[in-house]
Amino acid sequence: MPPQRSTVRVRVHPLGDMALIAELGTRLDTALNTRAIALASALKKRRDVRQAIPAHGRVTVQFDPDQITHEALAAAIRRLASKRPPVEEPGRLHRIPVIYDGPDLESVAAALGLPVVKVVELHSRPIYRVFLVGFVPGWAYLGPLPDELVLARRAVPRTLVPAGSVAIAGQETGIYPLASPGGWHLIGRSTVKLFLPDSDPPSLFRVGDRVKFFAATG
């Protein structure tokens, strides 16, 4: 019997003369992210690839154009992506206490038409997946949020969000590792350190990890 081929189509977009983006899919989807992680680890083993970062259903690949062309690398990516990804080992599970007292908690509840306690219950119910670590040191995009909590980001971003703020926007949630500007809705806070400058890697969360929030009292 011939090896089973999957039907995932990969689109490859050049990103300048030394990089490209391999797009397995554009939705927030755990299976796509699993494939992106597998594709990135296969690519990182190649000598002509300098870096491959999985993010949701995409992989951003930096390569050495002296060793391979865009076209040849795109062809190699199509071959790799058509392979069945190895069975994924479950990512490490992090249990994160959250004090649900964020400045946007009540307005979020009102916008969603839910009582505050329901927002807290819904947010702390799922085991989220880390779809991407990036943006600022230690920031992880976690999801998918329950459908009832999906809300567009704030129209006007805050100029300063305190470190430790637990936030939601769209289908995702996250914790600000450092004080920074931000457009997400702040529903709580956590004291867990996400950016660990003296560890290697310096981030508590890694792509593919799992995160479970639970309500704590301040």
Place this chain on the structure above:
Amino acid sequence: MTAALRVRQPGLLTTIQDLGRPQAVGAGVTPGGAMDRFAHTAANLLVGNDRGAATLECTLTGPRLVALRQCLVALTGADFDPRVNGEAVPMWTGIDLREGDEIGFAGRRTGARTYIAVAGGVVGDRWLGSMSTNLLAARGGMKGRALAIDDVVSAAIQEFPDVAGRSLAGDQRPTYGEHVLQAVVGPHANRLTPESHHSLFSTKFALTHDSNRMGYRLEGASLEAPGEELLSFALIPGAVQLPAGGRPILLMADYQTAGGYPVVAVVISASMSVAAQLAPGHEVRFEEVSIATALELRAAQRAALLSLMS
């Protein structure tokens, strides 16, 4: 490793930089490193260093540094009218300093960033595989910060720096005077309206005053690239992002490693050294080129650097 230079005046922003920490991107840590890789690498090769040794990146105003021992240095990149003991000295050339000699700068003429290499290589704190200064994390380089008055810059001891007087040929030196960045279309360029595509590649944009090592905010024609919101993906320096407000952002060495704005263009690797030499207020234009052209220009830059390695 020994003390090489003492800081008499630090200048506006002088930091220790090497080729950065690309492997840290997976943790959301920006790779950082020298903004102008061509000038950084040339400076190192002129004093016989490995291309990845750390140098001093001096922004807009140069520092005043006094040599604590004999050392070979080279100054490349932006022309701030460099002096040794008040006398004009050539750029892109190895210069032998004696103990007590003072490097200074009379004033900026072109560009934004001058690089100072010291034979043996500047030595700073190493963090995640690189000595580059990361100001946000306060790690790497000189205790994670810019140079300050009375800091002592150390360099490794080089046994046989048999390269004094080495110089980059005049026709190989970038001039930085022409503010044109060659760019290829980005993965989301097809979202641009025809008018916006035309404006992006034909009109001038000015760097706003909050432009820095993270990125340049560009003011000019308002661009439109409508479409569905994108889930965030990993970025690279040179990417031109287009936020909803219609003002593009050119990502530079200390960029935020992921984002979800459409990427409408990517400045080619050979043009990033010109980009690195732009300052707030400068006007810049993007010129659309093919990837084949980008690779030819990259090869020409490499040939110039190879001429220093003979």
